[in-house]
Amino acid sequence: MNETKPRILIIYTGGTIGMIEDSESGTLRPFNFDHLIDNVPKIRKLDYSINNIQFDEPIDSSDMSIGDWQKIARYIGDNYDRYDGFVVLHGTDTMAYTASALSFMLENLHKPVIITGSQLPIGEVRTDGEENLITALQIAAATDASGNPMVQEVAILFENYLWRGNRSTKKSADNFNAFKSNNYPPLAKIGLGIHFDTDALWRSPSRRPLDVRLNLDPSVMFIDLFPGLSSEVLNHMLHTPGIKGIVLRTYGAGNAPSQSWFTDSIADAIERGIVIINVTQCATGGVHDRRYYTGDRLARAGVISGRDMTSEAAVTKMMYLFGLGLAPAEVRRYLGCSLCGEVSV
Secondary structure (H helix, E strand, O other): OOOOOOEEEEEEEEOHHHEEEOOOOOOEEEOOHHHHHHOOHHHHHHOOEEEEEEEEEEEOHHHOOHHHHHHHHHHHHHHHHHOOEEEEEOOOOOHHHHHHHHHHHEEOOOOOEEEEOOOOOOOOOOOOHHHHHHHHHHHHHOEOOOOOEOOOOEEEEEOOEEEEHHHOEEOOOOOOOOEEOOOOOOOEEEOOOEEEOOOOOOOOOOOOOOEEOOOOOOOEEEEEOOOOOOHHHHHHHHOOOOOOEEEEEEEOOOEOOOOHHHHHHHHHHHHOOOEEEEEEOOOOOOOOOOOOHHHHHHHHHOOEEOOOOOHHHHHHHHHHHHHOOOOHHHHHHHHOOOOOOOOOO
């Protein structure tokens, strides 16, 4: 391998970017990596040293699981010293979950992990896949004036923007600009050139070696509030067997019903050792748990404020913290901290 060229590893998991149309049913199904590269001959003009790993069976991202996150993290860990950057090709539906999970699993990351995909298959005449893949490779190879990687975190590249992975969410099922980080600025804007916001880029406070944390605990769940939620339904969810953590998706600035049946049920769950974090259902803004009476009651019951954390980051952060074997009190403490830029403190 030529050491003077940027060394990039592409990890192909599947998704729309590599799909082809089934001739019998007319539906899209994942295909192999060779098909994808054959449709992007411009990659050879980059003059990078590019290798690839692909899932034995490329998957639709709706089938993404903890086991698949572990596989991606293991690929990166096993090849970390051999490559300057990594590009993960992934379906859009669960991309923000994967980006958030990897940001926690790849502890002390100091190289770019750029996740991208497309809304249209790369073999189509009109596709966003070709541009996304080429731009992701360029970002993975980018360095600063000192020769260090420009991006040293997990990020999502889509169309005109590079977003922090654990700050992102899918905002559109049809637009090419399918992702948005509502509470954090873009890491880069893509137009005629790639313009990085150096103030927004993550820089780890330490230079310790990469530590790949593969253990994630799936004993977590979402509870979404809605008018009409009954005491019976709420208690059924709060008594889900084996559950350790709950992401409570509340109204507005972190508000919830003020009736005693609700707050008493939440307080009882916390007394039983369940960790509950409060995130807003709103697209922008965050939880201000002391602003209103209802939010304050949740805080007094022991619910943690997720502030401006995304739902995807909150649930994967819980999986990660419980996967470390931490006690509920320790999980509660670390949920309130910024581990890798996932929340404003």
